Amino acid sequence: MSKGTKSWRLMDLKYGVRSGTNQILSDASKASGGEETGLNPHELLEGSLAACTAMTMQMYANRKEWPLKNANVIVKILEEGKQSVLERTIELIGDLSKEQKDRLIEIADKCPIHKILTGQVTIHTKSV
Template identity: 35%
Template sequence: MGNPLLEKDIVATIGEQKYYVEVVWRNGSFFMDEPKNIDGQDLGPDPYTTLLASLAGCTLSTLRMYISRKGWNIPEIKVVLNMQQEPNPLHTLIKREIIFPDSIDADLKDRLLNIARKCPVSRILENHISIDTLII
Protein backbone atom coordinates (compact mmCIF):
# COMPACT_ATOMS: atom_id res chain seq x y z
CA MET A 1 0.00 0.00 0.00
CA GLY A 2 1.19 3.57 -0.63
CA ASN A 3 2.14 6.32 1.77
CA PRO A 4 -0.43 7.91 4.11
CA LEU A 5 -2.45 10.74 2.55
CA LEU A 6 -2.34 12.80 5.77
CA GLU A 7 0.88 14.14 7.25
CA LYS A 8 -0.47 13.48 10.77
CA ASP A 9 -3.01 10.91 11.95
CA ILE A 10 -6.49 12.05 12.92
CA VAL A 11 -7.18 11.15 16.56
CA ALA A 12 -10.74 11.03 17.88
CA THR A 13 -11.80 10.61 21.52
CA ILE A 14 -15.15 10.11 23.25
CA GLY A 15 -15.72 10.51 26.98
CA GLU A 16 -18.84 9.75 28.97
CA GLN A 17 -21.08 12.20 27.11
CA LYS A 18 -23.09 10.15 24.63
CA TYR A 19 -22.05 10.74 20.96
CA TYR A 20 -19.84 13.81 21.68
CA VAL A 21 -16.51 13.17 19.94
CA GLU A 22 -13.45 15.41 19.78
CA VAL A 23 -11.49 15.05 16.55
CA VAL A 24 -7.91 16.32 16.54
CA TRP A 25 -6.31 16.99 13.18
CA ARG A 26 -2.91 18.41 12.18
CA ASN A 27 -3.90 22.01 12.85
CA GLY A 28 -6.60 21.97 15.51
CA SER A 29 -9.72 20.16 16.60
CA PHE A 30 -13.45 20.03 16.06
CA PHE A 31 -16.37 18.22 17.66
CA MET A 32 -18.83 15.75 16.22
CA ASP A 33 -22.19 14.88 17.74
CA GLU A 34 -25.53 13.41 16.79
CA PRO A 35 -28.85 15.26 16.45
CA LYS A 36 -31.11 15.66 19.46
CA ASN A 37 -33.75 13.34 17.95
CA ILE A 38 -31.38 10.40 18.60
CA ASP A 39 -30.18 11.60 22.03
CA GLY A 40 -27.22 13.69 20.91
CA GLN A 41 -26.80 17.35 21.78
CA ASP A 42 -26.28 18.53 18.16
CA LEU A 43 -23.05 20.33 19.18
CA GLY A 44 -21.27 19.46 15.95
CA PRO A 45 -21.78 17.69 12.65
CA ASP A 46 -22.73 14.03 12.69
CA PRO A 47 -20.57 11.44 10.87
CA TYR A 48 -22.75 11.45 7.72
CA THR A 49 -22.56 15.24 7.50
CA THR A 50 -18.79 15.13 7.94
CA LEU A 51 -18.45 12.56 5.17
CA LEU A 52 -20.55 14.63 2.77
CA ALA A 53 -18.74 17.82 3.79
CA SER A 54 -15.48 16.14 2.75
CA LEU A 55 -16.92 15.41 -0.68
CA ALA A 56 -18.30 18.96 -0.98
CA GLY A 57 -15.01 20.59 0.00
CA CYS A 58 -12.98 18.42 -2.33
CA THR A 59 -15.40 18.94 -5.23
CA LEU A 60 -15.37 22.72 -4.84
CA SER A 61 -11.61 22.97 -4.33
CA THR A 62 -10.93 20.82 -7.39
CA LEU A 63 -13.30 22.88 -9.52
CA ARG A 64 -11.87 26.18 -8.26
CA MET A 65 -8.31 25.04 -8.99
CA TYR A 66 -9.26 24.05 -12.55
CA ILE A 67 -11.31 27.20 -13.20
CA SER A 68 -8.51 29.42 -11.88
CA ARG A 69 -5.92 27.64 -14.00
CA LYS A 70 -8.09 28.25 -17.09
CA GLY A 71 -8.62 31.90 -16.13
CA TRP A 72 -12.40 31.66 -16.36
CA ASN A 73 -14.68 34.10 -14.54
CA ILE A 74 -16.92 31.89 -12.41
CA PRO A 75 -17.28 33.77 -9.12
CA GLU A 76 -19.32 31.20 -7.19
CA ILE A 77 -20.06 27.49 -7.26
CA LYS A 78 -22.39 25.70 -4.88
CA VAL A 79 -22.65 21.98 -4.06
CA VAL A 80 -25.75 20.42 -2.49
CA LEU A 81 -25.37 16.88 -1.14
CA ASN A 82 -27.44 14.22 0.55
CA MET A 83 -27.46 10.44 0.62
CA GLN A 84 -29.82 7.52 0.99
CA GLN A 85 -29.40 3.83 1.68
CA GLU A 86 -31.06 0.58 0.71
CA PRO A 87 -30.52 -2.09 3.36
CA ASN A 88 -30.38 -5.52 1.65
CA PRO A 89 -27.73 -5.62 0.31
CA LEU A 90 -26.42 -2.36 1.71
CA HIS A 91 -26.16 0.22 -1.04
CA THR A 92 -25.50 3.92 -0.47
CA LEU A 93 -26.38 6.53 -3.08
CA ILE A 94 -24.84 9.98 -2.69
CA LYS A 95 -26.66 12.69 -4.60
CA ARG A 96 -24.46 15.63 -5.55
CA GLU A 97 -25.79 18.73 -7.30
CA ILE A 98 -23.28 21.28 -8.54
CA ILE A 99 -24.80 24.70 -9.13
CA PHE A 100 -23.09 27.22 -11.43
CA PRO A 101 -24.21 30.71 -12.42
CA ASP A 102 -26.81 30.80 -15.22
CA SER A 103 -24.24 32.38 -17.55
CA ILE A 104 -22.29 29.10 -17.84
CA ASP A 105 -23.22 27.18 -21.02
CA ALA A 106 -24.04 23.46 -21.15
CA ASP A 107 -20.75 22.43 -22.82
CA LEU A 108 -18.69 24.09 -20.10
CA LYS A 109 -20.92 22.55 -17.40
CA ASP A 110 -20.28 19.10 -18.88
CA ARG A 111 -16.55 19.76 -18.89
CA LEU A 112 -16.67 20.89 -15.26
CA LEU A 113 -18.75 17.83 -14.30
CA ASN A 114 -15.96 15.61 -15.58
CA ILE A 115 -13.46 17.56 -13.46
CA ALA A 116 -15.71 17.27 -10.37
CA ARG A 117 -15.83 13.48 -10.81
CA LYS A 118 -12.02 13.45 -10.66
CA CYS A 119 -11.74 15.11 -7.25
CA PRO A 120 -9.74 12.83 -4.92
CA VAL A 121 -12.58 12.21 -2.45
CA SER A 122 -14.95 11.27 -5.31
CA ARG A 123 -12.37 8.82 -6.58
CA ILE A 124 -12.01 7.29 -3.11
CA LEU A 125 -15.75 6.95 -2.57
CA GLU A 126 -16.41 5.52 -6.03
CA ASN A 127 -13.79 2.79 -5.71
CA HIS A 128 -13.05 -0.11 -3.41
CA ILE A 129 -12.37 0.83 0.20
CA SER A 130 -10.93 -1.48 2.84
CA ILE A 131 -10.77 -0.69 6.55
CA ASP A 132 -7.95 -2.41 8.45
CA THR A 133 -8.98 -2.18 12.13
CA LEU A 134 -6.72 -3.10 15.06
CA ILE A 135 -7.67 -3.30 18.73
CA ILE A 136 -4.85 -2.04 20.97
Protein backbone atom coordinates in the same frame (compact mmCIF):
# COMPACT_ATOMS: atom_id res chain seq x y z
CA MET B 1 -2.15 11.21 1.52
CA SER B 2 -3.70 12.14 4.80
CA LYS B 3 -1.62 12.56 7.93
CA GLY B 4 -4.47 10.92 9.82
CA THR B 5 -7.45 12.24 11.70
CA LYS B 6 -8.13 11.58 15.38
CA SER B 7 -11.38 11.68 17.33
CA TRP B 8 -11.83 11.67 21.10
CA ARG B 9 -14.81 11.78 23.41
CA LEU B 10 -15.64 15.10 25.02
CA MET B 11 -18.89 14.03 26.71
CA ASP B 12 -21.82 11.74 25.96
CA LEU B 13 -21.92 11.48 22.15
CA LYS B 14 -19.94 14.67 21.52
CA TYR B 15 -16.49 14.17 19.98
CA GLY B 16 -13.59 16.35 18.98
CA VAL B 17 -12.08 15.62 15.58
CA ARG B 18 -8.56 16.81 14.77
CA SER B 19 -6.17 16.62 11.86
CA GLY B 20 -2.92 18.48 12.37
CA THR B 21 -3.79 21.85 13.89
CA ASN B 22 -7.38 21.88 12.57
CA GLN B 23 -10.23 20.81 14.83
CA ILE B 24 -14.02 20.48 14.60
CA LEU B 25 -16.83 19.15 16.76
CA SER B 26 -18.97 16.13 15.93
CA ASP B 27 -22.14 15.18 17.76
CA ALA B 28 -24.99 12.77 17.22
CA SER B 29 -28.46 13.90 16.23
CA LYS B 30 -31.08 14.40 18.93
CA ALA B 31 -32.90 11.35 17.56
CA SER B 32 -29.75 9.31 18.28
CA GLY B 33 -29.27 10.74 21.78
CA GLY B 34 -26.93 13.61 20.95
CA GLU B 35 -27.33 17.36 21.30
CA GLU B 36 -26.64 18.33 17.65
CA THR B 37 -23.85 20.71 18.69
CA GLY B 38 -21.67 19.68 15.75
CA LEU B 39 -21.88 17.84 12.46
CA ASN B 40 -22.93 14.22 12.83
CA PRO B 41 -20.84 11.53 11.11
CA HIS B 42 -23.17 11.37 8.09
CA GLU B 43 -22.93 15.14 7.68
CA LEU B 44 -19.14 14.94 7.92
CA LEU B 45 -19.10 12.44 5.06
CA GLU B 46 -21.50 14.55 2.99
CA GLY B 47 -19.45 17.65 3.74
CA SER B 48 -16.22 15.93 2.80
CA LEU B 49 -17.51 15.10 -0.67
CA ALA B 50 -19.16 18.52 -1.09
CA ALA B 51 -16.03 20.47 -0.11
CA CYS B 52 -13.69 18.26 -2.13
CA THR B 53 -15.92 18.60 -5.20
CA ALA B 54 -16.06 22.39 -4.94
CA MET B 55 -12.31 22.70 -4.32
CA THR B 56 -11.45 20.42 -7.24
CA MET B 57 -13.63 22.39 -9.64
CA GLN B 58 -12.28 25.72 -8.34
CA MET B 59 -8.65 24.62 -8.72
CA TYR B 60 -9.35 23.48 -12.29
CA ALA B 61 -11.15 26.75 -13.14
CA ASN B 62 -8.29 28.76 -11.63
CA ARG B 63 -5.72 26.89 -13.74
CA LYS B 64 -7.80 27.50 -16.87
CA GLU B 65 -8.42 31.12 -15.82
CA TRP B 66 -12.17 30.57 -16.06
CA PRO B 67 -14.49 32.99 -14.21
CA LEU B 68 -15.88 30.53 -11.66
CA LYS B 69 -16.91 32.70 -8.71
CA ASN B 70 -18.36 29.90 -6.60
CA ALA B 71 -19.41 26.27 -6.74
CA ASN B 72 -22.22 25.47 -4.33
CA VAL B 73 -22.35 21.72 -3.75
CA ILE B 74 -25.00 19.85 -1.77
CA VAL B 75 -24.52 16.16 -0.97
CA LYS B 76 -27.25 14.02 0.55
CA ILE B 77 -27.03 10.38 1.59
CA LEU B 78 -30.23 8.91 0.15
CA GLU B 79 -29.63 5.25 1.00
CA GLU B 80 -27.01 3.46 3.02
CA GLY B 81 -26.13 -0.17 3.23
CA LYS B 82 -24.59 -2.68 0.87
CA GLN B 83 -25.42 -0.35 -2.05
CA SER B 84 -25.34 3.20 -0.71
CA VAL B 85 -26.65 6.10 -2.80
CA LEU B 86 -25.48 9.70 -2.53
CA GLU B 87 -27.01 12.60 -4.43
CA ARG B 88 -24.76 15.51 -5.38
CA THR B 89 -26.21 18.80 -6.66
CA ILE B 90 -23.84 21.39 -8.11
CA GLU B 91 -24.56 25.06 -8.77
CA LEU B 92 -21.84 26.86 -10.71
CA ILE B 93 -21.76 30.64 -10.31
CA GLY B 94 -19.87 32.82 -12.75
CA ASP B 95 -19.90 33.94 -16.37
CA LEU B 96 -19.16 30.47 -17.75
CA SER B 97 -19.95 29.05 -21.18
CA LYS B 98 -21.98 25.84 -21.49
CA GLU B 99 -18.78 24.01 -22.46
CA GLN B 100 -16.97 25.28 -19.37
CA LYS B 101 -19.86 24.26 -17.12
CA ASP B 102 -20.03 20.81 -18.72
CA ARG B 103 -16.29 20.35 -18.25
CA LEU B 104 -16.43 21.42 -14.60
CA ILE B 105 -19.21 18.89 -13.96
CA GLU B 106 -16.92 16.21 -15.46
CA ILE B 107 -14.06 17.44 -13.25
CA ALA B 108 -16.30 17.02 -10.17
CA ASP B 109 -15.80 13.24 -10.44
CA LYS B 110 -12.01 13.72 -10.27
CA CYS B 111 -12.10 14.89 -6.65
CA PRO B 112 -10.09 12.52 -4.42
CA ILE B 113 -13.01 11.87 -2.03
CA HIS B 114 -15.26 10.94 -4.97
CA LYS B 115 -12.60 8.48 -6.13
CA ILE B 116 -12.36 6.94 -2.65
CA LEU B 117 -16.14 6.61 -2.30
CA THR B 118 -16.61 5.09 -5.76
CA GLY B 119 -13.57 2.83 -5.62
CA GLN B 120 -13.03 -0.41 -3.78
CA VAL B 121 -12.45 0.41 -0.11
CA THR B 122 -10.75 -1.73 2.51
CA ILE B 123 -10.60 -0.59 6.13
CA HIS B 124 -7.87 -2.09 8.30
CA THR B 125 -8.72 -1.77 12.00
CA LYS B 126 -6.07 -2.25 14.67
CA SER B 127 -6.24 -2.00 18.43
CA VAL B 128 -3.58 -0.16 20.43
